[in-house]
Amino acid sequence: MVSRDLYDLLMILYDAGARRVPAEEVAWTSDMSAALNRALNMQYVTYRDSKDGRRFSLTKAGYLAIDKQPPDYTSLSSIVSALFGRRG
Numbered sequence: 273m274v275s276r277d278l279y280d281l282l283m284i285l286y287d288a289g290a291r292r293v294p295a296e297e298v299a300w301t302s303d304m305s306a307a308l309n310r311a312l313n314m315q316y317v318t319y320r321d322s323k324d325g326r327r328f329s330l331t332k333a334g335y336l337a338i339d340k341q342p343p344d345y346t347s348l349s350s351i352v353s354a355l356f357g358r359r360g
Contacts, residue, residue, distance in 0.1 A: 274316075274337045277307040282316060282338045285330055291343070295319075295326040 274282070281304050288298050300308065311317040316334035320327050335342040 275307075277304065278310055278316070279338060280304075281307040281311055282330065282334055285317060285328055285334075286338060286340060290330045290335075292320075292327045292329055294324070295328060298328060 281300060284299050285293060308317070311334070312319070314333070315331055316337050318329050318331055320329075330342075332342045
């Protein structure tokens, strides 16, 4: 069970699309900074910076933290790790 503020933050991202959501489309408020830091540290959320700006995504752990089923897809990094025998 995650804390209420962390749960709310994850649900906002989930409701916004959960994967590759542009930062400006996520309805987080400034008082959620601590929860966002926890979500990143606990690897519930990841982000990537690109020429189009920062994009946030829920990880498998993030989906499970809010009792949602993660999508059925395999990330490129998981495929590469499986091919080369690296353990995460």
